[in-house]
Amino acid sequence: METVQDHYEARVASGRIKPDAAQRQALPAFERIRAALAEPVKRGLFRKAPEPPKGLYLWGGVGRGKSMLMDLFVDTLTVPARRAHFHAFMQEMHAEMHRLRGQGVEDPIRPVAKAVADSVRVLAFDEMQISDITDAMIVGRLFEHLFAAGTVVVTTSNRVPGDLYKDGLNRQLFLPFIRLIEEKLEVRELASETDHRQDRLGGAQVYFAPAGAEARARIDAIWEELTHGTEEKLTLRVQGRELELPRYRNAMARAPFYDLCGRARGPADYLVLADALRVLVLEDIPALSRHNFNEAKRFVTLIDALYEAKVRLIASAAALPESLYLEGPGSFEFERTASRLREMMAADWGR
Incomplete structure (x- = not known):
């Protein structure tokens, strides 16, 4: 079974990517998640489902290779995963919630989150950033349901979690989401000097x-x-x-x-x-x-x-x-x- 490190070194050897010390230091964080998800689930009447591995929040400057590392990670997974741009994912969630409200569902966040969690084990997001108040007002509850369902979240961002939705309207209502991210995800900086x-x-x-x-x-x-x-x-x-x-x-x-x-x-x-x-x-x-x-x-x-x-x-x-x-x-x-x-x-x- 190919590890994330193996996949990275194979790309270096083929000349597809240039080796980078900071990128190599981030690989074990991805491998930790891949290895945990690859473990066979022991089934039985009284067996409790294993706790999902802690996710990852990889942040750093533009061009440091965050998205490339995410691609490598997703390529090595053997469980259902979805790779998406965070902005596009949130727009999809809004559209689905709007559809359910039109059908008379008063609180559509729970069924929307359940549908996502039922379809994948891993959500791999690129470019997590919150600039829209409509995203800021629902993202906390949406991710609470996803985490409760055992969904593993791995995301990249250009900024540290504490700077998400910085100076945004009613930001105090958004702060619980930052605490949730810091609790459920390993926060790691990709501090490469190379763009x-x-x-x-x-x-x-x-x-x-x-x-x-x-x-x-x-x-x-x-x-x-x-x-x-x-x-x-x-x-x-x-x-x-x-x-x-x-x-x-x-x-x-x-x-x-x-x-x-x-x-x-x-x-x-x-x-x-x-x-x-x-x-x-x-x-x-x-x-x-x-x-x-x-x-x-x-x-x-x-x-x-x-x-x-x-x-x-x-x-x-x-x-x-x-x-x-x-x-x-x-x-x-x-x-x-x-x-x-x-x-x-x-x-x-x-x-």
């Missing part, structure tokens, strides 16, 4: 003009390097509507310009998007003018959101930033966007 995601992009070209077959091929190579050929769909819920990212992996998404800026979207969409991502690959940005003024305005808003959130941008466009928007209303104001695009092209952007 592996930035290293993969360090010195690499991230803005390609003009867009076309050559630019697409170059971006394909970068995307393959970042995702190792694995991607999924992420659906973000924004004020009752959905923003779908069909190509997503570990806080990285790839989308054509039209999908993000050619449709009716507003600042709220881009703020949620920037909050969920660390890297955005945006393809086929067209020349901008009075003829596509609405798309240009959305693009400016998107870049502002990405810039403020320090999201890494990889893009293909019809022209270099300074030549993207040469005439039409707003072309003068676009100079700030062009400047930000130039800054975001720098090798050390987002550090």
